[in-house]
Amino acid sequence: MDDYADYDAMGLAELVRKGEVTPGELLSEALSRAEKAQSELNCFANMFPEIAEAQISDGIPDGPFKGVPYPTKDLGVAIKGAPLTNGAQAWKDYVSPYDSVITERYKAAGMTLFATTTSPEFGLTTTTESILYGQTRNPWDVTRTSGGSSGGASAAVAAGVVPLAQASDGGGSIRIPAACCGLFGMKPSRGRTPMGPATTEGWNGQSITHAVSQSVRDNAALLDATAGRETGSRYDAPPPDGTFLSALDADPKPLRIALWSTAPNGTKPDAQAQAGLDATRTLLENLGHIVEETGPDMDGEALGKGLLMTISAAMAMLMEERSTELGRELGADDMEPVTLRMREFGKTVPMAELMRANQAAIDAAMAYERFLDEGKYDFTLSPTLSREPDPLGLLSLNPVDMDAYGEAVTTFAPWCAVFNQMGAPAMSVPLHWSENSLPVGMMFGARCGEERALFALAGQLERTQPWAHRKPPVWVG
Numbered sequence: 001m002d003d004y005a006d007y008d009a010m011g012l013a014e015l016v017r018k019g020e021v022t023p024g025e026l027l028s029e030a031l032s033r034a035e036k037a038q039s040e041l042n043c044f045a046n047m048f049p050e051i052a053e054a055q056i057s058d059g060i061p062d063g064p065f066k067g068v069p070y071p072t073k074d075l076g077v078a079i080k081g082a083p084l085t086n087g088a089q090a091w092k093d094y095v096s097p098y099d100s101v102i103t104e105r106y107k108a109a110g111m112t113l114f115a116t117t118t119s120p121e122f123g124l125t126t127t128t129e130s131i132l133y134g135q136t137r138n139p140w141d142v143t144r145t146s147g148g149s150s151g152g153a154s155a156a157v158a159a160g161v162v163p164l165a166q167a168s169d170g171g172g173s174i175r176i177p178a179a180c181c182g183l184f185g186m187k188p189s190r191g192r193t194p195m196g197p198a199t200t201e202g203w204n205g206q207s208i209t210h211a212v213s214q215s216v217r218d219n220a221a222l223l224d225a226t227a228g229r230e231t232g233s234r235y236d237a238p239p240p241d242g243t244f245l246s247a248l249d250a251d252p253k254p255l256r257i258a259l260w261s262t263a264p265n266g267t268k269p270d271a272q273a274q275a276g277l278d279a280t281r282t283l284l285e286n287l288g289h290i291v292e293e294t295g296p297d298m299d300g301e302a303l304g305k306g307l308l309m310t311i312s313a314a315m316a317m318l319m320e321e322r323s324t325e326l327g328r329e330l331g332a333d334d335m336e337p338v339t340l341r342m343r344e345f346g347k348t349v350p351m352a353e354l355m356r357a358n359q360a361a362i363d364a365a366m367a368y369e370r371f372l373d374e375g376k377y378d379f380t381l382s383p384t385l386s387r388e389p390d391p392l393g394l395l396s397l398n399p400v401d402m403d404a405y406g407e408a409v410t411t412f413a414p415w416c417a418v419f420n421q422m423g424a425p426a427m428s429v430p431l432h433w434s435e436n437s438l439p440v441g442m443m444f445g446a447r448c449g450e451e452r453a454l455f456a457l458a459g460q461l462e463r464t465q466p467w468a469h470r471k472p473p474v475w476v477g
Contacts, residue, residue, distance in 0.1 A: 004029045005477025008215040008468075009068045009164040009222075013110065016060075016067035023056045023067030027112055030069035033161040034115060036476040041137045043128075043146070043155035045074035045116045046083045052114035055107065064221050065164075066110030072103070072166040073150055074116040075123050076195065076202065077209065079103050087119040087130045087149075090322050090334040101194040101230045102209055106166075109225040117152030117165060120397055121336050122315065123207075126176050126412050127395035128152055131336055135392050138180055139474035140438055144389040147177030154181035154212050160477020164218045170207035171307060172384075172416025175428035178212045179384035179413070179441025182430040182470055184458065185212045186219050189448045190423030191235030192227050200233040204310050204358065206420040214468050216458045220244040223451065235423075238449030247452040248459035254288045255378040255457065257444075258371070260295030263386070263414035264303055264364075273383040273440050276432030280381065280442045283431065283465060295380065296371035298364050298418065304410065306357030307417055308342075309349050315339065316346025336397035338405065361421035368422055369447055378453065382415040384428040384441035415443060425451045429458055430467045 001021060004012075015021045031049055038044050052069065060067050072079060075086050078096035080103075085091045099107070106113060118128050118136045128136035128151025138146040139159040146155040150167035154177030157165050167174040169187040178185025193209045195202060210226075213219040223244045229236045259281060262268055269277060281291045323330045332340055371377070390412060399405035419426040425448070428441035446454050471477075 001025060001029050005160045007163065009065055009218045012068050012163070013064060013066045023060050023112055026067050027052050027056065027069050027114060030114060030162055033476040034156070037156060037159045037161045040142065040474050041139060041155045041159060042134055043117055043136050043152040044071070045085060045118045045133055045152065047115040048082050049114055051079065051082055052112040055112050060112065061108055061110050063108055063110035064225055068111050069114050069162055070106060070111035070164065070166065071115040071117050071153065071156060071162060072113060073119055073153055073168055075119040075149065075168060077102060077166060079113050082116065084116070085132060087121045087132055088335065089132050090330055092132055098197070101196040102226055105226045117156055119149045119152060121339050122318070123149030123168065123170060123173055124311070124339060124342065125149065125395050125397050126172065126409055127390070127392070129392060129396040131398060137392065138389055139472035140181065141389070142474065143391055144438070145180060145392055145395060147180035147389065148395065149173040150177045150212060154178060154183055157181070157183055157212055157214060158472055160475050163215065164211055164213040164222065166209065167212045168207060168209045169420065170203045171420050172413045174210060174212060175384050175416055175426060175441065175443055176413045178428040178430070179439060180389040182433070182439035182467060182472070183212045183214060184216055184219055184427070184429060186210055186223070186427045186451065186454065187419060187425060188223060188451055189237040189425045191229070191233060192223070192237040192451070194230035194233070196230045196232065200230060201235065203314050205235060205423065206310065216455065216462045217245060217248055220248060220455045240452050242452065244452055244455050247455040251460045252453065252456040254290065256290045256376055257284060258295060258375060258377045258380045259291050259293045260380045260382045260415065261293060262295060264298040264300035264418055265410060265414050266300060267386050267411045267414040269383045270387040272388050272434040273386055276440045276442055277381070277383055280431050287460065287464060291381065294375065296368050298367055299360060302360040303364055303418055303421060306360040307421065309353050309357045312342040312346035313349045313354060314346070315342045319343045338397040338399065364418055365422035365424065368424065372447060378446070379457070380445045382443050384416065384443040385413050386411055388434050388436060388438045388440060419445055424448045425454055427454050427458060429461055431461065431465060
């Protein structure tokens with residue numbers, strides 16, 4: 001099928017419904033391309049075509065993605081009978097005995113699940129490098145990061161293996177890889193998609209599951225297929241006023257957009273990211289939108305400290321549970337140096353500090369919406385990344401220099417994590433390539449529950465300045 005990569009996921013599903021191609025033929029195409037990409041990019045953790053073949057044999061439901069090959073991220077999303085290592089040495093032999101709730105929804109949508117993409121250990125950094133699997137490389141420049149923690153997913157989609165791949169986002173891990181690889185990535189509102197059945201939330205509600213994609217319509221249609229409350233969930237995102245896909249049917253009304261160029265921690269975009277902001281502002285204004293340079297006032301120090309406290313406490317609990325399962329104490333040989341530091345720090349976090357961390361997130365959410373309301377703004381605009389994708393090694397959980405790692409990871413994408421802390425949606429749109437021909441995404445954020453409004457703008461931007469024709473040097477499609 002020479003024209004496989006000419007179709008997005010919905011286009012492939014339409015071919016299946018018309019009888020022009022079979023799910024088995026699409027699976028074969030995806031596997032062939034996955035093997036090529038793996039040799040150059042190291043973007044897959046495991047492949048299990050037998051599971052996908054069994055799905056096909058049992059009969060594929062007639063969903064919106066009927067017969068479309070789909071990889072999930074090797075972090076948190078379970079497929080019965082498939083490995084799930086979370087990029088972690090302490091889980092390297094784990095095989096899931098059940099399907100996640102979202103896996104069930106993927107299957108109902110007609111997807112064939114054939115592989116897992118790489119993640120750093122428990123998604124703890126903004127690159128996809130691990131001791132367990134090695135370095136995942138960016139198809140635009142194999143010396144650079146494909147982003148994290150969904151960097152395997154972004155590399156696979158950008159290289160043409162699949163048009164759409166599952167990703168998750170606890171501090172930017174959908175948007176950062178999308179920005180690094182020239183893709184579209186939407187982080188939904190808190191509670192929009194399920195995380196069960198083992199738990200209904202990650203990192204105290206900051207983590208959310210969705211996808212990176214070439215086309216906006218795939219991303220929107222997938223959210224339609226997977227959104228909705230799950231049993232026991234303490235959060236339920238506001239119901240959309242119509243489908244997410246239908247939001248793409250018309251251009252949005254003229255919008256008021258706040259150009260938020262200084263991150264809560266004080267980081268500013270470098271020249272390449274600033275050029276992207278300037279070009280995006282011009283594009284928006286040419287479309288009739290109003291853009292004003294301003295931003296909300298937030299306590300960046302409290303937000304950064306709160307994020308560290310929350311994630312470290314989560315790692316301490318998680319490693320304690322795994323130690324019980326394995327019947328032995330987990331030590332330095334079981335986790336990467338940054339993970340170990342987080343685990344040890346997490347053991348010492350006072351309960352009052354966790355409450356302060358939660359309050360810092362609440363304060364930010366109130367400040368953000370009051371800022372939008374008072375200025376009558378619809379969205380904020382920031383660069384997803386403060387600079388081009390970093391060289392491999394700089395953001396790794398096994399750093400050469402721990403101080404350099406800390407500086408790099410806190411300044412790489414500092415506008416992202418606050419949207420996880422607030423529970424608000426945000427999307428990275430591939431609107432800019434640097435002088436070095438590297439993607440630097442632009443991020444739009446909105447009030448909680450307003451994904452449809454974001455999708456409407458994304459659809460307009462995609463029609464006005466399309467990106468799917470751009471192909472990286474490593475292209476297997």
